[in-house]
Amino acid sequence: MSEGKGITIISEAVCEQVVGRPEAFVAVENVFSAMAKGTAYNFPVIREAIGHADALYGFKSGFDRDGMILGLKSGGYWPGNIDKGLTNHQSTVILFNPDTGELKSIVAGNYLTAMRTAASSAVSIAHLARKNAKVLGMVGAGHQSTFQLRAAVEQRNFEKVIAWNFHPEMLPKLSAVCEELGLPFESVTREELGVQADVIITITSAFESLIQKNWIKPGTHIACMGTDTKGKQEVDANLLAVATVFTDEVAQSISIGEAQHAVASGLIKVEDITPVGAVINGTHPGRTSEEEITLFDGTGVGLQDLAVASAAVELADLAEEKDQTNCINL
Amino acid sequence: MSEGKGITIISEAVCEQVVGRPEAFVAVENVFSAMAKGTAYNFPVIREAIGHADALYGFKSGFDRDGMILGLKSGGYWPGNIDKGLTNHQSTVILFNPDTGELKSIVAGNYLTAMRTAASSAVSIAHLARKNAKVLGMVGAGHQSTFQLRAAVEQRNFEKVIAWNFHPEMLPKLSAVCEELGLPFESVTREELGVQADVIITITSAFESLIQKNWIKPGTHIACMGTDTKGKQEVDANLLAVATVFTDEVAQSISIGEAQHAVASGLIKVEDITPVGAVINGTHPGRTSEEEITLFDGTGVGLQDLAVASAAVELADLAEEKDQTNCINL
Numbered sequence: 001m002s003e004g005k006g007i008t009i010i011s012e013a014v015c016e017q018v019v020g021r022p023e024a025f026v027a028v029e030n031v032f033s034a035m036a037k038g039t040a041y042n043f044p045v046i047r048e049a050i051g052h053a054d055a056l057y058g059f060k061s062g063f064d065r066d067g068m069i070l071g072l073k074s075g076g077y078w079p080g081n082i083d084k085g086l087t088n089h090q091s092t093v094i095l096f097n098p099d100t101g102e103l104k105s106i107v108a109g110n111y112l113t114a115m116r117t118a119a120s121s122a123v124s125i126a127h128l129a130r131k132n133a134k135v136l137g138m139v140g141a142g143h144q145s146t147f148q149l150r151a152a153v154e155q156r157n158f159e160k161v162i163a164w165n166f167h168p169e170m171l172p173k174l175s176a177v178c179e180e181l182g183l184p185f186e187s188v189t190r191e192e193l194g195v196q197a198d199v200i201i202t203i204t205s206a207f208e209s210l211i212q213k214n215w216i217k218p219g220t221h222i223a224c225m226g227t228d229t230k231g232k233q234e235v236d237a238n239l240l241a242v243a244t245v246f247t248d249e250v251a252q253s254i255s256i257g258e259a260q261h262a263v264a265s266g267l268i269k270v271e272d273i274t275p276v277g278a279v280i281n282g283t284h285p286g287r288t289s290e291e292e293i294t295l296f297d298g299t300g301v302g303l304q305d306l307a308v309a310s311a312a313v314e315l316a317d318l319a320e321e322k323d324q325t326n327c328i329n330l
Numbered sequence: 331m332s333e334g335k336g337i338t339i340i341s342e343a344v345c346e347q348v349v350g351r352p353e354a355f356v357a358v359e360n361v362f363s364a365m366a367k368g369t370a371y372n373f374p375v376i377r378e379a380i381g382h383a384d385a386l387y388g389f390k391s392g393f394d395r396d397g398m399i400l401g402l403k404s405g406g407y408w409p410g411n412i413d414k415g416l417t418n419h420q421s422t423v424i425l426f427n428p429d430t431g432e433l434k435s436i437v438a439g440n441y442l443t444a445m446r447t448a449a450s451s452a453v454s455i456a457h458l459a460r461k462n463a464k465v466l467g468m469v470g471a472g473h474q475s476t477f478q479l480r481a482a483v484e485q486r487n488f489e490k491v492i493a494w495n496f497h498p499e500m501l502p503k504l505s506a507v508c509e510e511l512g513l514p515f516e517s518v519t520r521e522e523l524g525v526q527a528d529v530i531i532t533i534t535s536a537f538e539s540l541i542q543k544n545w546i547k548p549g550t551h552i553a554c555m556g557t558d559t560k561g562k563q564e565v566d567a568n569l570l571a572v573a574t575v576f577t578d579e580v581a582q583s584i585s586i587g588e589a590q591h592a593v594a595s596g597l598i599k600v601e602d603i604t605p606v607g608a609v610i611n612g613t614h615p616g617r618t619s620e621e622e623i624t625l626f627d628g629t630g631v632g633l634q635d636l637a638v639a640s641a642a643v644e645l646a647d648l649a650e651e652k653d654q655t656n657c658i659n660l
Contacts, residue, residue: 075431094422102416102420
């Protein structure tokens, strides 16, 4: 650990104050770019069912040489937390000095995880959706869906939001956000959602396809954000065969992401999947026609967490929120 | 991260104040016991050459259900640190609440890593060396060797310490400790060390055997503490074939530990290696004769780091060193 130097500790409250959607967007876009250039890479993911409190615990970690960001997000899922007045997902980001290995910052990770996940689908919309997209379709209405919605509507001039959720009683969460944003909202069937939407975000915990290929119209951009584990699935594997497929990280996309099923069944090959960073960098053209269906497989990588956490540290410094930012001498 | 609860931060200085050799010994002995019972386990190790500053960076992590200790040691080796006035090895232990996943403590890990490594060979001596061992042989005289020496001499009534090092000019480090402890010290050849020593500790960065099987006398206990990477080696693989072999963790012993070579060349089988925790628990008899050669392959596991760090947190609490222990509200 640091010898005589200070470490910065950023709380959930400070993260909420200093990291807004634009800051998260830039951080995630930059790190996707660095990943595609090969100057940033994720380390292997550790994920363990620890055999206590039904918890899934682990780390996502990596190094971004462009941003000089080194560290890990530690945490996991504790299903009993909600009964204790805590959120089930618990995350903490820990940053180290890449020049010396000294501990640098500890950053609360619950709010930032939601923000970086929302930024991921927003980056995909910014770079892949049709410019004239008018209807946004949301599949899923859990806690995370409102973050995805808010970040998505800033990318195009959407005129309407439509949504479907397995539990329709949760849809008012999304409609309330739309009301706040002055956007018409409509609850629809999944088939109707495919017919109307120009951009679709799926953000569920589904283990089978919720959206069939034939429901999707030409020119749609779909961001699949819920599949992060072997066995999970949100859309028809045949949809990936007709779409141009992008992802955050190809290795995760084919193993634990939405593309795992299409690759396993031979519908697409690994080489058919492009890192979205290549589009950001201009080394891949991205969407090439108004009829093309683009699909972004957002699996969630540790470097996203490190990027937004590093932004939080810098922004807290800039804001001179030192009174609310703890700086400890070790 | 924690919502409104405090996290405890323990500096290097506080660790040095509250964790002595007896405390490290008990913590490591307990966790070896839990590992052998299957109530504690290490997660996969992450180790990356990050391509910057020649650094090797990574994490060791695990969960001890007996001790209710969950977390990781993050850090690595930065070879340029010494020129910056920092130690090359940089470690930080991060502990989480196993009931909720909340961040609980941040503990400086440099001093504790040295202490838990010393405790490991000391535990092996306590449980495996002959009671009447008189001569301790040290192979290696680097920074860590003095920690191993101090912990070892507390386990038996040693009457003399003998030592060999590739760079003999470093031996005064060890002789100075012996002088302080009132123990005769002698610099010897490796062959002479084998002839005289009842207990041997190897603590080097060697990549080839330094100690040949034929130099070792019956009844010797040898703790190999330096081999923690594929390719490293401290003793003759044939020595493992004639010794009863113990280790901290079998999986590490055969992959990155001293036993990797003997197993790879077919001299011993995985089943020939016993977790030292089984001896602690009484489910393996350990040494069964005065002539038996016992060998402990100390590979170093994350649970040792978590155990001593958890002890540091508890002892700092007990000592009410709150003025020097930072407790932060997040």
